[in-house]
Amino acid sequence: MASYDVIIIGAGPGGYVCAIRCAQLGLKTAVVEGRETLGGTCLNVGCIPSKALLHASHQLHEAEHNFEKMGLKGKAPSVDWKQMLAYKDDVIGQNTKGIEFLFKKNKVDWIKGWASIPGAGKVKVGDETHEAKHIVIASGSEPSKLPGVEVDEKVVVTSTGALELPKIPKTMVVIGGGVIGLELGSVYARLGTQVTVVEFLDAITPGMDGEVQKNFQRILKKQGLDFIMGAAVQSVETLKTKAKVNYKLRKDDSDHQLDADVVLVATGRKPYTDGLGLADLGVEMTKRGQIATDDHWQTSVKGIYAIGDAIEGPMLAHKAEDEGMAVAEVLAGKHGHVNYGVIPGVIYTHPEVANVGATEESLKEQGRAYKVGKFSFMGNGRAKAVFAGEGFVKILADKETDRILGAHIIGPAAGDLIHEVCVAMEFGASAEDLALTCHAHPTFSEAVREAALACGDGAIHA
Numbered sequence: 001m002a003s004y005d006v007i008i009i010g011a012g013p014g015g016y017v018c019a020i021r022c023a024q025l026g027l028k029t030a031v032v033e034g035r036e037t038l039g040g041t042c043l044n045v046g047c048i049p050s051k052a053l054l055h056a057s058h059q060l061h062e063a064e065h066n067f068e069k070m071g072l073k074g075k076a077p078s079v080d081w082k083q084m085l086a087y088k089d090d091v092i093g094q095n096t097k098g099i100e101f102l103f104k105k106n107k108v109d110w111i112k113g114w115a116s117i118p119g120a121g122k123v124k125v126g127d128e129t130h131e132a133k134h135i136v137i138a139s140g141s142e143p144s145k146l147p148g149v150e151v152d153e154k155v156v157v158t159s160t161g162a163l164e165l166p167k168i169p170k171t172m173v174v175i176g177g178g179v180i181g182l183e184l185g186s187v188y189a190r191l192g193t194q195v196t197v198v199e200f201l202d203a204i205t206p207g208m209d210g211e212v213q214k215n216f217q218r219i220l221k222k223q224g225l226d227f228i229m230g231a232a233v234q235s236v237e238t239l240k241t242k243a244k245v246n247y248k249l250r251k252d253d254s255d256h257q258l259d260a261d262v263v264l265v266a267t268g269r270k271p272y273t274d275g276l277g278l279a280d281l282g283v284e285m286t287k288r289g290q291i292a293t294d295d296h297w298q299t300s301v302k303g304i305y306a307i308g309d310a311i312e313g314p315m316l317a318h319k320a321e322d323e324g325m326a327v328a329e330v331l332a333g334k335h336g337h338v339n340y341g342v343i344p345g346v347i348y349t350h351p352e353v354a355n356v357g358a359t360e361e362s363l364k365e366q367g368r369a370y371k372v373g374k375f376s377f378m379g380n381g382r383a384k385a386v387f388a389g390e391g392f393v394k395i396l397a398d399k400e401t402d403r404i405l406g407a408h409i410i411g412p413a414a415g416d417l418i419h420e421v422c423v424a425m426e427f428g429a430s431a432e433d434l435a436l437t438c439h440a441h442p443t444f445s446e447a448v449r450e451a452a453l454a455c456g457d458g459a460i461h462a
């Protein structure tokens with residue numbers, strides 16, 4: 001048994017970042033993690049491996065579609081799937097070992113095993129009970145289940161199984177046109193799989209700016225993904241190496257079927273709190289099964305905190321990281337703060353899609369007067385030079401004050417460009433502030449400036 005200032009449960013982006021910050025602030029810190037490697041879902045079976053496969057498959061796409069245009073002749077490369085998976089695993093290994101190194105460097109103990117909380121101030125792992133002044137639950141999330149659909153991680157898979165399929169399937173049905181479905185659907189479509197996305201709603205990526213949704217779907221269609229919209233999946237039958245997806249079209253209640261070699265279930269995730277003993281402790285939960293917390297991430301039980309996917313808010317690694325750092329500050333007697341109004345969202349397809357702040361739809365709902373500055377990547381020289389002229393930057397600003405309220409980008413490096421707007425929003429900047437900032441030429445980020453200019457007297461290259 002050991003005694004700590006803080007024990008954190010879970011070594012995903014929320015937990016490991018929280019641990020490092022706690023240690024930096026002088027707190028004796030341990031993390032309990034039952035997986036073989038640190039990094040949680042994000043590093044082991046989520047963000048990082050999917051980005052490796054997105055990168056590899058994008059290179060193939062470039063070779064097949066754009067090399068010849070640039071005078072790079074020769075046959076496009078063929079895919080050695082085993083090697084591609086090995087590359088992905090190597091990337092995972094480098095990252096998870098990196099966290100192990102950071103733990104050693106910062107003197108964070110890794111308690112290996114699965115934790116339960118027998119009472120405030122106590123964390124049980126195996127036969128040992130450790131003591132801690134503060135406990136932070138950073139246990140993350142797991143794929144939510146769809147009634148009538150049995151996941152076997154072979155034919156019917158979640159994102160975890162989709163990252164290690166034994167071979168590239170000929171056909172794939174993706175249930176859910178959200179972030180996971182579209183990122184992994186893109187990977188397989190580029191590798192030659194016929195991908196059909198079956199989505200319950202009439203638009204993909206729920207909650208995103210409507211104009212981006214439409215453009216994004218059009219671009220993905222052009223890349224070969226098929227969409228069946230307004231379709232509720234009822235059940236999936238597994239037949240040895242194939243599956244049959246049964247769905248109902250919502251507009252007329254008609255029944256339909258689709259065959260596929262692999263079915264990817266990507267209909268959302270839910271908090272993972274199994275085995276922690278929260279009910280016995282009397283920890284309050286929200287109606288949606290998340291751990292309820294106050295403004296300082298403390299649960300209804302004093303001394304027990306929670307962050308990341310296990311609590312309310314977007315299920316994003318960087319949101320968990322920010323909460324992890326903030327809660328560490330609180331535990332060290334400082335002021336922890338997360339600006340929930342400025343959390344970017346990124347979809348790592350090609351082109352990338354990124355957003356921050358308000359959508360036009362949400363501003364209309366609030367009855368707020370706003371203006372729109374939009375600029376197409378077609379007017380951006382750098383984008384055109386690299387076959388990335390599709391998409392646009394859209395900035396929303398307050399009609400009276402010109403203060404930036406939100407931004408929506410679909411286009412090259414959108415996931416990086418968005419941060420310029422995030423910083424501007426953190427500082428309460430106006431669109432004019434962005435427009436008056438000198439942007440290097442030729443860069444993709446000039447499109448952000450042009451969109452900011454379009455909020456005022458007009459973009460130059462439109």
Ligand code: NAI
Pocket residue numbers: 047146175176177178179180181183198199200201204205206231232233234265266267268269314315316345346347348
């Ligand atoms: P999601 O919530 O983004 O999308 C799920 C989709 O499934 C929705 O469009 C929904 O309408 C649809 N759906 C639900 N039930 C259905 C049914 N019976 N038939 C047809 N469609 C149905 O969830 P997703 O993609 O599984 O992602 C889970 C979480 O992981 C999200 O919170 C996401 O933010 C996060 N994530 C973030 C990434 C990123 O930031 N790049 C990457 C991957 C995941």
